[in-house]
Amino acid sequence: MYGPTGAGKSHTMFGCGGGGSGKKEPGVVYRSLREILDGGVVAFVQVTVLEVYNEEIYDLLSTNCSNSLGIGCPKGGTTKARLEVMGKKAKNATFISGTDAGKISKEIAKVEKRRIVKSTLCNERSSRSHCIIILDVPTVGGRLMLVDMAGSENIDQAGQTGFEAKMQTAKINQGNIALKRVVESIANGDSHVPFRDSKLTMLLQDSFEDDKSKILMILCASPDPKEMHKTLCTLEYGAKAKCIVRGSHTPNKDKNGGDESSSRIAAMDEFISKLQSEKKQQEKERNNAQKQLKKKEEEVAALRSLLLQKEACAATDEEEAIEEKVNERTQRLKAELEKKLEECRRMAEEFVEMERRRMEERIVQQQEELEMMRRRLEEIEVEFRRSRGTTDETSGFAKRLRSLYSDDDMVKSMDLDMGNNNTISSNLSNVLQPKPQENMVAQMYPDRVCLSTVFEEEEDKSICSVTTRPMPSLNFGGLGKENCVNSTAGDKEPASCRKLRIENIFTLCGNQRELSQHTAKDEVLQAKNDQLVSYNEHG
Numbered sequence: 001m002y003g004p005t006g007a008g009k010s011h012t013m014f015g016c017g018g019g020g021s022g023k024k025e026p027g028v029v030y031r032s033l034r035e036i037l038d039g040g041v042v043a044f045v046q047v048t049v050l051e052v053y054n055e056e057i058y059d060l061l062s063t064n065c066s067n068s069l070g071i072g073c074p075k076g077g078t079t080k081a082r083l084e085v086m087g088k089k090a091k092n093a094t095f096i097s098g099t100d101a102g103k104i105s106k107e108i109a110k111v112e113k114r115r116i117v118k119s120t121l122c123n124e125r126s127s128r129s130h131c132i133i134i135l136d137v138p139t140v141g142g143r144l145m146l147v148d149m150a151g152s153e154n155i156d157q158a159g160q161t162g163f164e165a166k167m168q169t170a171k172i173n174q175g176n177i178a179l180k181r182v183v184e185s186i187a188n189g190d191s192h193v194p195f196r197d198s199k200l201t202m203l204l205q206d207s208f209e210d211d212k213s214k215i216l217m218i219l220c221a222s223p224d225p226k227e228m229h230k231t232l233c234t235l236e237y238g239a240k241a242k243c244i245v246r247g248s249h250t251p252n253k254d255k256n257g258g259d260e261s262s263s264r265i266a267a268m269d270e271f272i273s274k275l276q277s278e279k280k281q282q283e284k285e286r287n288n289a290q291k292q293l294k295k296k297e298e299e300v301a302a303l304r305s306l307l308l309q310k311e312a313c314a315a316t317d318e319e320e321a322i323e324e325k326v327n328e329r330t331q332r333l334k335a336e337l338e339k340k341l342e343e344c345r346r347m348a349e350e351f352v353e354m355e356r357r358r359m360e361e362r363i364v365q366q367q368e369e370l371e372m373m374r375r376r377l378e379e380i381e382v383e384f385r386r387s388r389g390t391t392d393e394t395s396g397f398a399k400r401l402r403s404l405y406s407d408d409d410m411v412k413s414m415d416l417d418m419g420n421n422n423t424i425s426s427n428l429s430n431v432l433q434p435k436p437q438e439n440m441v442a443q444m445y446p447d448r449v450c451l452s453t454v455f456e457e458e459e460d461k462s463i464c465s466v467t468t469r470p471m472p473s474l475n476f477g478g479l480g481k482e483n484c485v486n487s488t489a490g491d492k493e494p495a496s497c498r499k500l501r502i503e504n505i506f507t508l509c510g511n512q513r514e515l516s517q518h519t520a521k522d523e524v525l526q527a528k529n530d531q532l533v534s535y536n537e538h539g
């Protein structure tokens with residue numbers, strides 16, 4: 001029983017509510033006795049009650065007062081026998097025996113009152129001694145030692161004054177401190193355990209050293225909050241006592257002749273097995289932790305793969321969006337291209353229509369000009385006939401022109417009917433003769449009239465062209481105007497001159513197509529003539 005003063009050690013040990021076995025609340029001593037004797041198995045016990053006070057052992061059951069001490073004797077005045085310690089036991093200790101738990105309890109209750117108590121500031125009946133009740137059961141060879149320790153206390157807190165009182169408190173604490181050292185030494189595995197530092201530890205040595213013994217420590221703590229620090233110290237002491245591995249630290253020579261090494265080895269084996277069990281537990285926890293870690297890693301991997309899938313989907317969506325934009329833009333550009341093409345087509349049609357209108361206007365204009373030219377020729381012819389004194393209007397060049405242009409075909413304007421070219425030629429010859437009247441007409445219309453006659457010798461045809469337009473850019477090629485006007489069919493003029501005239505005629509008429517065709521035809525004929533001449537010359 002361990003704890004600070006006033007915590008309830010004596011109350012737990014002996015109970016309260018009356019003396020002997022008749023207590024309403026019996027303590028551990030009476031309960032144990034009843035359990036041993038009333039259990040039906042064991043019918044006999046020997047009880048010894050000892051008190052350790054000031055490092056002396058007193059027999060509370062002895063009535064011999066020879067060794068009695070005056071100090072601290074209960075009111076009853078009964079002296080207590082002081083005992084010597086022999087080995088680990090009190091020599092000549094008195095015991096009471098019996099099989100009746102009630103009677104024994106009453107005797108114990110009597111001697112309980114013989115314990116030395118004193119009123120302190122902490123406890124009105126503070127035990128000043130350690131009380132040891134030893135229950136021997138010879139029939140089974142067992143022993144139960146119940147120890148009610150004196151309260152560990154602070155001298156100042158206990159209000160102790162005077163030298164003797166302080167010495168008494170110091171002695172009490174000596175037993176407590178010695179027991180504390182023994183417990184710590186055993187717990188630490190020291191080779192030396194200080195059992196002999198106090199009488200209390202000497203009497204308890206068997207209990208600590210016997211491998212078969214069991215030690216139960218009851219810690220008492222005060223409910224007073226002011227005693228908190230004491231309660232903590234008490235708990236620390238109890239925790240230290242729990243670490244005791246009995247039998248491994250103290251020499252033990254058992255009855256079978258075994259030495260301490262066997263018990264030490266057993267203790268070591270037990271310690272090793274304890275460590276192994278702890279290791280197994282730790283490995284189990286580690287395996288569980290690894291499983292959880294693996295599970296977490298799998299979850300992380302799954303989440304990563306999910307993230308990658310999401311990113312891939314996002315990339316695909318982005319590509320699709322880009323492709324869709326490209327398609328949309330392509331469609332828009334195609335539409336714009338179609339629109340532009342349509343616009344170009346429309347512009348081309350407008351241009352063609354405009355050109356067609358312009359050409360029509362030009363044709364109309366040319367027709368008007370031809371008509372005007374024709375009328376002018378008629379006037380000239382009338383003038384010419386009048387100057388000659390003839391009135392024949394059915395012949396002549398003007399008449400022929402009138403018949404030719406009776407229909408409005410502009411193409412025929414350049415393709416004169418060659419079937420009657422002699423007449424035309426003669427008429428033209430007449431018309432184009434450099435006669436005084438003609439000169440006169442020419443003088444009258446110097447920039448409006450220009451006549452040119454071409455005789456196609458090879459085809460025996462003559463082409464006559466007349467124009468009343470201003471001469472745009474006629475090429476006379478060194479030929480005098482007189483030569484051009486006065487040319488006849490019989491004249492031997494050079495081919496270049498003849499070509500030049502034809503070009504002039506077509507230029508005047510504005511028909512370049514016929515000009516190119518005629519020129520090409522002329523060149524072909526010229527080539528044939530040259531071949532023929534060459535053939536004749538060489539036979």
Ligand SMILES: Nc1ncnc2c1ncn2[C@@H]1O[C@H](COP(=O)(O)OP(=O)(O)OP(=O)(O)O)[C@@H](O)[C@H]1O
Nearest residue numbers: 004005006007008009010011123125126127150151
């Ligand atoms: N559990 C409890 N129920 C009722 N009263 C109790 C209890 N524990 C202790 N007490 C009372 O407290 C007082 C002190 O108890 P007790 O004498 O047992 O303390 P103690 O630890 O033995 O002190 P000390 O070490 O000084 O002897 C006593 O009057 C006791 O009746």
